[in-house]
Amino acid sequence: MLERGLKWMDGRSALRGLAGLLVLAAATPAEAQFSVSPVIVQIPATEEAPVQLSVLNEGENAMQFRAYALDFDMSGSGEHTYWEHGSRESSCGERLRIAPDAFTVPAGQAATVAVSLAPGALDRTCWSMVLVETSGSSEGTILVNQRIGVKLYGLSGIADISGEVLAGTVTVDSAGLEVGFTVQNDGAWPLRPNGVVEIRDVHGTVVASSRVDAFSVLPERERTIQVAVNHADLDPGRYLAVPILDFGADFLSGTQIDFRVEE
């Protein structure tokens, strides 16, 4: 198919590709725009009161929504994979309640969806993805649904926040300097670390740094993060890359990676 695709781009068809791009540029005004908050929810084991999700219709017409759950997992690179709800061992399964599961929101207004977990399973953390979805027009060739995922965690009864930064790598080339490192969640609670990557010279002076925005690591999982660092001012020589992360525990975690900037 790829061969056919490349062939398609030859000759007159290339003009059609250009026409397609023009269509992109002339896309019609927004039709179904909405937001959801919060999109990360942690429910303590003993909490029975529902969490209220706000679904705001930012469009110009009333929108119909449905809310439902899927099981999910995250790969080491952060990609989400979905399964039928209740099919995974980690699922919040039948404990999860969503109400309402179908609703209409007038233009410019917000609706509330209550999400709660029935008590149970104090010894383990469960997680599911609550999806708030709207369907587009029913006329056309390609019909588009839009949805926003809400990560829902049912926390185990005892706080268990434990993680570490494993060894990383540094890539230096003409494209820039990129620091990669792996975070391991050793605890039963999900982690949402954030922090900084510092570049230090041989004297320990910080000569460059880059912020690490918060990211999710599921219990007993690893996540590899790549952080670009501006290295325009680094002279040739040896340096250390030092990722320092705050996991929400009472200590910070980090590692150091030795690298060299060549002449």
Place this chain on the structure above:
Amino acid sequence: MRKLLLCTAAIAVFGATASRAEAQATRNTTINLQIPELLFIDVTQDNLTLPTPDFAEFDAGFTSTIGHSVRHRGNVDHTITVAPATGVTIWNGPAASTKPATDLQWSLNSSDWNIVTAAVDVGLGVKGGFGVNPDIPVAWRSAVGYSEPIGSYSIVVTYTATPN
């Protein structure tokens, strides 16, 4: 007149005392603010009609393209994925048709085309508004062949915004 003056003076003194008492009173007020994680998504056109293919396109194997843009923003890093709608493996079409969902392709540059199977990333978003999260232009096309049953076809795809 004297009594009146005394009374006025007493009120003035009391008033001054009361005023000082109010000025010296302190009261702490706690102002709470909960900032939630939030995400926004907007596909600028939620129904696309692919151009009707002609002989040149049948020979080439693909329709010409049509597209739209995905607008997104949030105060958390996030991912935008696209996938066939849940359970969709074939196009909705004539009764005899089993046109596979994998005939549908998307591209970010109208040059490198991707088959829609499971959820795949079409873009990453960072903390920020539209200014730091450029719209993602997505072009679509479909494989076509002479042997396919004649008729109208449609397929549903789903864009998903998920916090990282």
